[in-house]
Amino acid sequence: MKVSQNQILESNKKGLENHNENFDFLANKLTKQGKDVNELVSKLADFQVAIPSWALGAGGTRFGRFSFYGEPSNLEQKIDDIGVLHSLTQTAGAVSLHIPWDIPSDYNAIKEKADALNIKFDAVNSNTFQDQKDASESYKYGSLSNTSKAVRDQAIQHNLDVINIGNKLGSKALTVWLADGSCFPGQNNFQTAFQNTQDSLIDIYKGLPDDWKLLVEYKPYEPNFYSTVIQDWGASLMLANGCGDKAYTLVDLGHHLPNSNIEQIVSILQLKGKLGGFHFNDSKYGDDDLTVGSIKPYALFLIFNELVYGMQNNPQNPDLAWMIDASHNVKDPLEDLIQSLEAIQEAYAKAMLIDQNALKVAQLDNDVVKCQEILQGAYRTDVRPLLEKARLNAGGVLSPINAYRDLDIRNILITERGKHTVATGL
Ligand SMILES: [Mn+2]
Numbered sequence: 001m002k003v004s005q006n007q008i009l010e011s012n013k014k015g016l017e018n019h020n021e022n023f024d025f026l027a028n029k030l031t032k033q034g035k036d037v038n039e040l041v042s043k044l045a046d047f048q049v050a051i052p053s054w055a056l057g058a059g060g061t062r063f064g065r066f067s068f069y070g071e072p073s074n075l076e077q078k079i080d081d082i083g084v085l086h087s088l089t090q091t092a093g094a095v096s097l098h099i100p101w102d103i104p105s106d107y108n109a110i111k112e113k114a115d116a117l118n119i120k121f122d123a124v125n126s127n128t129f130q131d132q133k134d135a136s137e138s139y140k141y142g143s144l145s146n147t148s149k150a151v152r153d154q155a156i157q158h159n160l161d162v163i164n165i166g167n168k169l170g171s172k173a174l175t176v177w178l179a180d181g182s183c184f185p186g187q188n189n190f191q192t193a194f195q196n197t198q199d200s201l202i203d204i205y206k207g208l209p210d211d212w213k214l215l216v217e218y219k220p221y222e223p224n225f226y227s228t229v230i231q232d233w234g235a236s237l238m239l240a241n242g243c244g245d246k247a248y249t250l251v252d253l254g255h256h257l258p259n260s261n262i263e264q265i266v267s268i269l270q271l272k273g274k275l276g277g278f279h280f281n282d283s284k285y286g287d288d289d290l291t292v293g294s295i296k297p298y299a300l301f302l303i304f305n306e307l308v309y310g311m312q313n314n315p316q317n318p319d320l321a322w323m324i325d326a327s328h329n330v331k332d333p334l335e336d337l338i339q340s341l342e343a344i345q346e347a348y349a350k351a352m353l354i355d356q357n358a359l360k361v362a363q364l365d366n367d368v369v370k371c372q373e374i375l376q377g378a379y380r381t382d383v384r385p386l387l388e389k390a391r392l393n394a395g396g397v398l399s400p401i402n403a404y405r406d407l408d409i410r411n412i413l414i415t416e417r418g419k420h421t422v423a424t425g426l
Contacts, residue, residue, distance in 0.1 A: 001080060001081075001084060001409060001412050001413055001416060002080070002083065002084070002087070003083075003084055003087040003088060003403075003407065003409075005395075007403075007407055008087070008088075008395065008396065008397055008403075011397045011398070011399075011402070011403040011406060011407070012392065012397055012398050014398075015398040015399060015402075016398070019385060019388050019389075019392070019398050022384075022385040022388075023385040023386075023388065023389050025385075026381075026382070026383070026385045026386065027385075030353070033355075035353065037386070040349065040352055040353075040386055041386055041389045041390045041393065042390075042393075043348075043352065044345055044348065044349055044386060044387060044390035045090065045390040045391075045393055045394045047091060047322075047344075047345065047348055048091055048092070048093040048094055048120075048322070049091060049092060049094070049280070049322045049323065049324055049341060049344055050092075050094035050095060050096040050122035050123070050321065050322060050323040050324070051082045051085060051092050051094070051095055051096070051323075051324060051337060052095075052096045052098065052125070052323055052324065052325060053075065053078050053095055053096065053097045053098050053101065053102040054098045054101060054102075054423075054424065055324065055325070055326060055327065055328065055333060055337065056071065056072050056078050056081045056082070056333050056334070056337075056423050057071040057072065057328075057333060057422060057423025057424075058071065058328060058329065058333065058423075059289065059326075059327030059328050059329050059333075060327075060329065061329065065329075066329070066330075067419075067420070067422065068328075068332050068333060068410070069410070069413075069414045069419040069420070069421075070410055070411075070412075070413030070414035070415075070416070070417045070418070070419070070421065071333075071417070071421045071422055071423040072417070072421070072423050073417065073421035073422065073423065075097075075102045075103075075104055075105075075110060076109075076110070076113060077417065077421075078095070078102065078423065079095060079110065079113050079114055079117065079119060080113075080117075081333075081334060081413075082095050082117070082119055083117035083119065084334065084404075084409060085334060085337055085338065085341070085400075086117060086118060086119060087117075087395075087396065088338065088396055088397050088400040088403055088404060089338060089341050089342075089391060089396055089397075089400045090390070090391050090394035090395060090396035091341050091344075091345060091391075091396075092119075092337070092341055093118055093119055093120060094119060094120045094121070094122040094323075095114065095119055095120075095121060095122065096121075096122045096123050096124070096125060096175075096321075096323050097121065097124050097125065097165075097166070097169070097171070098124075098125045098127060099124060099125065099126060099127065099158075099161070099162045099165055100127060100132060101127070101424040102424065103165060104165070104168075104169070107168050107169065110169070111169060111170070114169075120170065121166065121169040121170050121171045122171065122173070122321055122323065123166075123171060123172075123173035123174065123175045123213075123215060123277060123321045123323065124162050124163070124165060124166035124169075124171045124173070124174055124175070125162070125174075125175045125177070126158055126159045126162040126174065126175075126176055127158075128143030128144065128155045128158060128159075128178065128179070128180075129143070129177075129178070129179035129223070135154065136150075136154065137150050137151040137154045138151070139151065139155070139179075142178075142180040142181070142188075142193065142229070143155035143178060143179075143180055144156070144176075144178055144180060144196065144197045144200035144201065145178070145180040145188075145192075145193040145194070145196045145197040145200070145229045146180075146196065147192065147196070152196060152199075152200050155200065156200050156203045156204055159174065159176065159204040159207075160204060160207045162174060163204075163207055163208060163209070163212070167209060167212075171212075172211060172212050172213065173212060173213040173214070173215055173276070173277065173321050174204070174208065174212065174213075174214055174215065175215040175217055175250055175277060175321075176201070176204070176214065176215065176216055176217065177217035177219065177230075177250075177252075178197065178228075178229060178230055179223050179224065179228075180193065180197065180224070180228070180229040180230075181193075181221075181224030181226070181227045181228035181229050181231075182224055182226050182227045183224050183225050183226050184226050185226060187226070188227060190227065193229045194229060194235070197229050197230065197239065198238075198239055198242045198243075201214070201216070201239055201242070201243050201247070202242065202243055205243040205244060205246070205247060208246055210246075212246060213246050213247070213248055213276050213277075213318070213321070214240070214243060214246055214247040214248070214276075215247075215248055215249075215250040215276045215277040215321065216230065216236045216239050216240050216247060216248070216249055216250060217230070217236070217250040217252055217255070217277075217279070218230045218231060218232050218233055218235060218236040218249070218250075218252075218255055219231070219252065219255035219287065220232060220255065220256065220257050221286075222286065222287055232256075233249055233251065233265050233269065236249040236250070237249050237269070237272075237274055240274060240276075241274075247276075248274050248275060248276025248277065248318070249269055249274050249275060249276060250276055250277035250278065250279065250321075251265060251266055251269070251275065251277070251278050251279070252278075252279035252281070252287075252325055253279065253280060253281050253282065253283070253292075253300075253303070254279075254281045254282075254283045254286070254287040254288060254289055254325070255279075255287060258285070258286075262299070262303055263299075263302045263303045263305065263306045264306075266278075266303055266306045266307060266310070267306040267309070267310065269317075270306070270307075270309075270310030270314040270317040271310075271314060271316075271317075272316075272317075273316035273317045273318070274317070275310070275317055275320060276318060276320065276321065277320060277321040277322075277323070278307075278320050278321070278322050278323070279323050279324070279325035280292045280322070280323070280324045280325065280326070280340060280344055281324065281325050281326040281327075281340075282294050282295045282296060282300070282326075283295060289325065289326045289327035290326065291326060291331070291336050291339050291340050291343070292324065292326065292339070292340035292341075292343040292344055293339075293340070293342075293343025293344070293346065293347065294339070294343070297343065297346075297347065298379060300343065300344075300347040301347045301350050301351060301378075301379050302375070303347075304347040304348050304350070304351035305351045305354055305375065307320075307348075307351070308348070308351040308352055308354070309356065312356070322344075324337060324340050324341070324344075326340060332410055334404065334409065334410070335401060335404060338400045338401050338404060339401065341400075342387065342400070342401075345387045345390070346383055346384065346387060349383040349386050349387060350378050350379050350381060350383055351378070353378040353381055353383070354374060354375060354378040355374055355378075358370075358374055359371060359374045359375075362374060
């Protein structure tokens with residue numbers, strides 16, 4: 001399934017007049033406020049988010065999994081699906097592979113396919129939270145933190161293998177998320193587990209190519225429910241610092257306890273030049289992996305405010321690896337991803353509307369009311385015409401969800417692939 005140029009043009013005919021009216025109105029308003037509308041649109045067009053190779057099929061819970069049919073059954077088809085997303089939205093120009101679920105069988109063919117669809121290979125993700133067939137050691141009681149050297153060595157080697165696979169595809173980062181921890185008090189010695197993890201990460205770091213980053217992801221609980229070795233940004237930052245300059249913290253929005261001030265975490269990590277990657281999703285209770293912006297869009301906006309501030313003021317922090325890390329239990333995965341991409345762009349656009357100079361003045365004056373007015377003034381602006389313009393300029397569609405439905409893409413995929421294909425992933 002490939003979306004043709006004609007289909008895109010045809011889809012845009014319908015809404016173009018409306019879009020032009022709305023865009024002119026907004027552009028006029030923003031110009032009067034001193035905003036450079038062309039710059040906003042071009043920044044939106046430049047903002048690309050990686051799609052993880054495990055998010056293109058139905059997600060499941062431990063209670064069950066309900067297929068959407070026509071799911072991609074191999075890496076080629078997963079890249080095809082991302083190609084569909086990218087052609088409609090023009091913001092999904094990268095894929096993040098999960099190893100061993102998505103080891104390419106033919107590297108050149110996969111690279112050619114991705115190139116043709118304008119998709120890059122972003123961070124590669126290792127997996128030491130499941131046992132693999134034929135593996136001699138088990139991760140039941142941890143991987144990089146395990147008390148057994150044989151287990152740790154196997155987990156280290158797996159990460160080195162993942163780097164090697166990513167290197168052949170042009171990836172520049174390895175993301176490590178560990179399920180390591182304990183389910184009951186007394187089960188683990190916290191210090192031993194942490195030290196083993198640090199030593200193992202250093203061994204992996206030694207195998208990192210010079211132009212690569214090591215991204216250390218944290219999460220407070222699940223699958224372990226008493227303690228997690230890398231439970232928060234502090235643990236992640238200590239481990240990254242223990243590795244070296246190429247190691248960074250990765251923030252996943254769902255990996256915090258309720259009401260954590262994620263925007264503050266993001267801000268301080270950028271100040272220290274240590275925020276390397278970012279995973280988008282949304283949640284109500286825990287690591288719910290819901291559609292980005294579906295539950296707490298204002299929190300997302302506040303996080304983006306800090307990200308934009310960091311991108312503008314913290315040259316010590318590198319460019320970030322952006323990825324959607326969500327799971328799709330009741331929505332068509334492609335529709336869910338389209339909604340997430342839109343929510344990300346929307347929050348980014350609104351954050352760019354914040355008058356940083358006026359905010360600084362209000363902060364210096366301790367004018368608390370004014371500070372809030374400035375933030376919420378930006379948040380209340382309907383920026384969707386800017387997103388449409390960015391997509392149009394880049395060759396995408398005005399309304400990705402409408403186009404996806406008008407083109408009947410899911411049914412075409414079902415016809416092509418059959419009903420009962422299953423995508424590898426969680
Ligand atoms: Mn994640």
